[in-house]
Amino acid sequence: MKEKNGYTILLSLVGVASIVYMIREWHSIALFAIAPILFLIVLLDLFPVRLLSGEEYSGSLVGFLILALAFGYNPAILGIVISTIISYTRKKNFDIRQMNLFRICSALGKSVISIYLSYQVMEALNPFSTYIQAGLGALVFSLVYMLLLAGASTTIIGTPFLNDMVLKLKELIVPVLLCTIIVPHFLRHISLGNIVYETVYVLLFLLLIIFLSHGFIRQLQIRMKSSEEFIRLSELRISQRNEGHGKNTGILCQYMLELLAYPKKRRTDLVNYTTLHDIGKSLLPMEILTKRGALSLTEEKEYQSHATESSNIIYAISGDKKAAAWVLHHHERYDGKGFPSGLKGQDIPYESRIIALCNHLEHLLSSHSDNVDVLHQLQRLSGKVLDPKLIQRITLEIIIALRQLVITKPLLEGSDLIDSELPSVDEHKEMSGFTGGTVLLKYKDHHSLQEMEDIHLKNQLGPLAEHALRVSENFYEVIQSNQKTFEAHFYPENNWVAIVLTDITPALEYREQLHQSTMRSYKDVIETLSKSKIDICLEQQEIEEHLGSPLANMDIMTKSDVSSGRSLVMEYIPEELKINQPKKLMHIKLAVSEGVTNLIKHAAHGKLSVYSKPNVLQIYITDHGSGIPIHELPKMILISGYSSKRSLGKGFALMYTSADRIMVHTSSKGTSILLEFDVLLEEAG
Known part of the structure; x- marks a missing residue:
């Protein structure tokens, strides 16, 4: 990427020459007469219109043509000089320290050449209507400027000269129509001495267009910012080191799409979906995402499912099957050894290959401080993991430029891009x-x-x-x-x-023995603290052998099942108790509600069953979650209102207060809780 080359130097020399020319011809310009039009140009440059391709159009061409047709070539050059300086400083947030005189002169050179050729055409068409002059003048200016800009892109970053030419030609319609409509109208009223009135009129007309343009663009920016913030929160859930990966990958994608001459009308969508390419990881278990060391093959398969989950989310958001496929295949390898489909080479969607490149680039920039090392690592991946044609486009200068775009955090050594060594x-x-x-x-x-x-x-x-x-x-x-x-x-x-x-059988047996020993210790402690109200069962079979006759059961899946579970239990409460013991009834309802709520919160799904024994109502709640930390139970029994994010929190404390007896079994395979209420005994007494 060489900014200063023969082509751009020539353009900058034209820009410098135009400034020198303006200084020499300054006395020939009637500044007071053209001041309103210069003011119009400045405002239009400060508030440009955003085109579909993402390019900005200031509308200042209207002012250039008015100056050229009404006052001559020299005032038009003055307008272009002012416009170029204002436009460039606006893009740099009016920070003088970021001003680059070479770029300003180069941009000025493109505009001066364009207005010169446009002026010659309009002069040749002088006998014809001003509508024809303005329309063809705008067409020539825009077309020449577009070609000069394409030449600069080709010589600086290697973009094909005719890249996106069809879309760019379509965009010429905007300046040509504006100039054809506004310029003749303006010129007609200038002759009547209404230049200030017409300037305000045209300004209001163009500002309305700009306002509508900014409203549309603002909605796109809000959507993009929402995506970035959502993925940032998902990344932060995994690790602070992952924060910013999605946003950075999207930034890299935006740069690479320009380098690769990707069609502009599809760029915004691809950048958005690149930002969200790992959103499926938010659905994976935390133990997979945060595990130290290598994943087992089974765990690796579960990890790989994030590509499918991401694709499903993208499709649900956008309804775009192609976009969903881009994200689905971003972990495919060029040699066919990737996932989820094992696609190879050109069979991998082009957009997926771009996302894969940006994904690896972001990891490398975060984990390697040496730009040369980043380039070498990319070249190692060429033809194996990444598309070699994409890698060929990346030079050391581009790596340096990309590093300035992203905010990097050093990753832990041994990232998923670095091969692990065979242990001795x-x-x-x-x-x-x-x-x-x-x-x-x-x-x-x-x-x-x-x-x-x-x-x-x-x-x-x-x-x-x-x-x-x-x-x-x-x-x-x-x-x-x-x-x-x-x-x-x-x-x-x-x-x-x-x-x-x-x-590892002895290790697992030892771990199980240690677990059983710990459980027995807690069993004794909790039984003593609760005065035998809570029984910690070492095996689930202990609870099942204690169950009475089954009455009913239901699956627990969603929050609506809380009230459904409560209603199911109420069907088996004697009417006498409902009337005579409202406090007992409230305790049963509260215990069921808390038990089902905790199930949904900590395990997502499970079952509620109702059993009966003589004088006892049994509520049996089971799930297949990751278990509860038994060491929290003594605190909840001893400390009123105690709660922990990892435990059942106040929910268990409420069940403990409400039920007459509780039996609990918990393990990594799930939790079973049996709540017993001495319903009929109290009624009989």
Whole structure:
């Protein structure tokens, strides 16, 4: 990316020459007469119209043509000089420190050449109507300026000269129509001495167009900002280090689309969807997103589902199947080893390849401070992960420019873009004291594991090793065979796979023993604190054996099931109790409501069942969530109003207060709570 080249230097020289020319011809300009038109030009440059392509159109061309046709070539040049300076400083937020004289002169050169050719055409058409003069003058100016600008883009960033030419030609309609309508009308009234009146009239007309344009653009910006903020909050949920990834990726995409000459009318959508490309991660379990170390193969598959989830969300938002497909395939690899569909090369949607490039770029810029290193890393990914044609467009100068665009935070070492190393056998042997032993296997084909005695284990290792050869990536998986549990790590080489197989059965048994010991301790403590009101069950079977006769049950899925569950339980409450014991009835309703609410809040779905035993009503609530921290229960019993975000909080405290007895079993597979009410006993008493 070379800003100063022969072409741009020539344009800047034309700009400098025009300034010198203006200084020499200053005395020939009637400043007082053209002041209203110069004022009009300044206002139009301060408040430009945004076109469909994203380009800005100031409308100042109207002023240039009025000056050229009514007052001559020199005033038009003065208007262009003022317009160029105002427009450039506005884009730089009027910060003088950001002023670049070379760019100002280059932009001025393009405008001066355009107005010169336009003026020559209008002079040649002098015998014809001013409508024809204004229309063709606007067409020539806009067309020449567009071609000169395309030349600058080609020489600076390598954009094809005719890129987006059809859309740009369509956009010429706007300035041509405006000039054809406004300029002749203005010129007619100037001759009558109404220049100030006409300036105000034209200004109000154009400001109305600008106002409508800004309203539309503002809605687009609000939508974009909403997307950026939503994805930022999702990223912050995972880790502060991830915050800003979506926004930065969108910024990089916007730059790359210009570099790649992507059609402008589709750019806004692609940038939006690039910003949201990882939104599906918000639906993944936190233990997957925050796990230290490598994911198992099963966990990896669950992680990979975020691409599908992101695609579904994009489709739900936009209804655009193509956009959903762009996001769906942004983790495909150019060599066909990506996910979710294993697409290869040009079969991957072009937009997905662009999103993938921007995604990797953002990670590399965040994890590598050396721009040369970033470029080398990208080149390593070329043809394997990323499209080589896209990589060819990126130079060191572009990497430097991109780094200035994004706000980067250093990532943890060993990101998902950096290959992990094969651990030594000694490192695995160190674990053998805590495990059942470690063996190192070498797999080349299905004959490599023939000597293994455990056939079931061998049949599981073979396909996984073949998968490692196929994807050429390290991974591990947990395997069960003959009442033992193994952790198998796969490290593919050129044509073979190193398998580090560790028997983790003793570790799991020890963990279970430790859990049971902890549960027994809490069982005794909680039983004492609650005066035998709460019974912590080590196995769910203890609760199920205590259940009486089943009466009814229902699935719990949504918040509406809270009232439905309450109504279901009320069907089995004796009428005498409803009339004579309103306090007891309130306790039952409250306990059911809190139990179902906590289920929905912490586990998403489960079941409510009603049982009965002599003189006892039983409410049995089960879920398949991640369990509750038992260590919080003593605090809730001892401390009034105690609540914790990780526990059942005040909900359990209310159930504890309302029920006569509670039985609880919890584990990583879910939670079961049995609430018992001595309904008939009290009624009989």
